[in-house]
Amino acid sequence: MILYDYKRAPNPRRVRIFLAEKNINIEIRNVDLMNQENIKEDFLKINPLGTVPFLQIEDGIGIAESIAICRYFEEKYPEPALMGKDPIEKAQIEMWQRLIEFKGIFPAGEAFRNKAEGFKDRAVAGPVKIEQIPELIERGEILINYFFKFINARLSKSEYVGGKSFSIADISAYIAIDFASWIKLVPDESHGSLNEWLEKIKLRDSINA
C-alpha cells in the first residue's frame, strides 16, 4: 500500500494528519506538483485523475479524494473514531466536514488559483484549460471572511467543530484556515472562540504531519 503525497498542498495534509491521529504508518511517495509530475505518463498510469493524495491499495485498486482515503482508513481501523461512532454523530461530522469544505477550503482554493501566476490557465483543478477570473479573488476573500465568523460562532457553542471530540471536521477546518493564510487572510482577535480552538489544535502531535 502506497500513499502518493505532496508535502506543501492542503489536501494531502488532511490525510497525513488523519493517519497520524490514528497512528497508522504506510509508505509515502512524493509527487512533485511544482514540476507537474502528477500529469506525466508515469503517474497517470497510477492515477488517471492526476491528483494527490492518492492511495494505491493494490495493483488496479486505488482511491483518490482525501476524504474518501480517510473513509477507507476509518472503516479499516475504527479507533480512534474520527468520523463519528453512531448514525447521528457520523451524520453530524459529515455535515460539518462538508460545510467547512464548501465555505472555507473551496473559496480559499478559488481565490488562490485565480490569483497565483503558476495557475494562469489552470484555474480549476483537472485536465481542462480554464483561464483565471480575477473577480473570483475578491469573491473568495468575502467568503473566507464570512467563514471565519461562521466557524467562530460554531466553536462558541461546541468544543470541537464536529461535536464533543476531535474529528475530521477539525482537520478540515484547520487546513481551511491554513489555506486562507496563503492569500493573507487570518482570523483577527474578534474571533475569540476560533483562536482558542486554534491554540488547542496546534498542541496536537499530529498537526505538523
Add this chain to the structure above:
Amino acid sequence: MILYDYKRAPNPRRVRIFLAEKNINIEIRNVDLMNQENIKEDFLKINPLGTVPFLQIEDGIGIAESIAICRYFEEKYPEPALMGKDPIEKAQIEMWQRLIEFKGIFPAGEAFRNKAEGFKDRAVAGPVKIEQIPELIERGEILINYFFKFINARLSKSEYVGGKSFSIADISAYIAIDFASWIKLVPDESHGSLNEWLEKIKLRDSINA
C-alpha cells in the same frame, strides 16, 4: 422525525431518491424556496443555515447537507447498501460521489446561479450577498461538457458509477445530468455509455421521487 424538502431543487431530490431506494417513509414538509421561506424566522429556528434538505431527528438535533442526511439513513438502515459494504467499496463510492459533485453538480449550479435572474445578488448559496459573475456561466458550460466525457468514460468500464451496483454515486450523477439540462446542456449521442446508463437508471421506481 421530519424531512424539510423542496420538490424542484436538485439536492433535496438526492435525499428523496435515496429514501425511496431504501423504502423508508418519513414525514416530509415543503419549504417554499421561491418565496424565500427558507430564510424566514420560522425556518431559521429549525435550521439556522436556511438550507433544504434538512432532517430534524428530534428537538435540537438536526442534519443539513444531503449527503450527510443520506449517511444517517445508511448507518441506521444498512440494507440495501447505497454507500458500499466494505472499506474499499465505501471509499470508492465516496470518491465517485465526490468527483461527480465537484465535476458535475457544482459547475451546473454555478452556471445556473450566475445566469438566473432570481439569483442576481445571491450567486453563492448562503447568507452573504454575492453578485453574479457572467464569466462563470461559460466556465460552467465548459466544465459540464468535460463532465459528460468523464462520466461516459467511467461508464464504458463500469456498470454503475461507483462500481458493480447502484449507489449514491449514481444518484448524484443522475441529479448532475438533470441539473445540467436546466442550462440546456444534454449529453449527445457521442456519449453512448452514459446514455445507456441513463436509460437504465430511468427505469428505477425511485428516480421520480
